[in-house]
Amino acid sequence: MLPVAQLFARDVPLLRAPEDTDADLLQVLWCAFDHPDHPRTATYWRSSPAISNSLSNPPDPDALQFPGYLPEPCLLIPEEVTEYPNPLELSTEDQQQLKDAARWRQAGPGWDDAYAAAADEFYRNQLSTSPGWKIGGWTRWSLTDPMPRRCSTCGSDMYPLLTIASLEWGSATTSWIPIEDQATAAPSPYSRPSNPTLLDLARGYDLQLHMCPVSAEHPHLELIQ
Template sequence: MSRTTPPRPADVTAVFPQLAPLARTATRLHPRPGSPSPHDSSVGGPLLWPADAPWPYCDGPHVPDGNPATSPQDVRLQRRIRAAAASRPPGRPRVTPEEAAILERINAGHPWPKDPVAMLPVAQLYVRDVPLLRPPGRADLLQVLWCPFEHPPEPKPRTALYWRSAAAVTDVLTTPPEPAVVQFKGYVPELCLLAPEQTTEYPDPMELAKELQEQMQDWSPRQAADAAPDNSYEPAPEEFYGNVLSIAPGWKAGGWTRWGLTDPVPRNCPACDAEMDPLLTIASTEWGANTRSWIPYEEQAHATPSTADPHPAAPTMVEIAGGYDLQLYACPASPDHPHTDRIQ
């Protein structure tokens, strides 16, 4: 099913013409639970991976954090049990005795890994679905994997990127290895199909020139252009731009970076020092309390959590650093240069 972002309630470039040359195209991916094949763009796999190509492993270090690890299989089983429990009518036991025993076993965890850890598929993007990707040579497919353990200095998984030509993969790996254990349940993505949609974004308020930031704190320009925010933004009209007019939330390719956990910092290529561009945003949620205006038309009726669907804004079940996003950056000079990442 397609997803359609409502138009923005104001033309921000009519109020602030300085923003017009800063517009960027982003592709909102709209991952939703499904059954993708290796020939689909997806979150969580399966990947179009050559049978004769080595699967990536992470050599660590994987430093114990004092908590038991869990297996990807147990993460998925626990989610199924909880979904079944949430769908049962009132008056019935939420969890059966058999399910309770399974959950108790899962919560006991597994030993911390000692060997290299097989990486998990995170995303697969075909250029036909996300045309703003800039692959090298004849590649038309981007594959993203990560190690499901945190790697300092930031509390984030280690990522790996692979570009491929889909036509060159004639024999697909059907049973890729999985890690025996993962550190957090939020590092195991649910299988999701994508409904890519292009949208226009403008820089985060923190990346704008100081003069323009000050103008956004003035209510009168918006009123003059008949683009006044609703009353909830009257104490801080600049937040109307940040939450409603500038950057789409959720999983996306391209666009601008949403800042807030830190101030904007340089993102330079470690190979050539060029300023890097946002490549992929791996989001913990598709929207939040301040970004509900971005909820697609098709989902607005179901955007409030319910008993049957307790996570309408978190279909991938991915959770980064307690609810933030993981932004991957690519070098515009060469897609062969190393990527970088940052939590925001």
């Protein structure tokens, strides 16, 4: 199993542990082979004061199915943002209103008139489901329509825990680039700023882990979108 993410509650206030644990540390690992169509993940909730020994560098894997399954080590700098549900999770009436460019123009200077022919895409790209790695937030429905996500053990509604993203932003979502990174966000032949982890999941999609709120022992859910 390869280490994928290590998150402390002190650094990520929105990190939510299940009710049956007082853990303050989440560790996510995965197998670097498809099971059946993406890496199989494992989540571990731990108490950081109880950890006495740690590795300074993770061991190299013996084998990989794809190079894009080996994360490049990165130091995370969490930033809290506001995002809104995917349009597919909105009512039919709200979805129709999102297509009305006149309403958007009345909303204020944030509107981009380049979206006039498809006003709902402005909402999808600029306001809904922020791109990149994230804790919590809304689900990025793209390959499927919204579906129930319930714990297979107790039937509780599961919550989005962690999104592992192939890219931090795309050509249509550059407005989400942090201001301090915008000057260096343009790709070059030698680097790809939008992909610091060098991951490539299901040819550019994201893997979102959902957790049961009741128990850390209940199986989590993996969702590719």
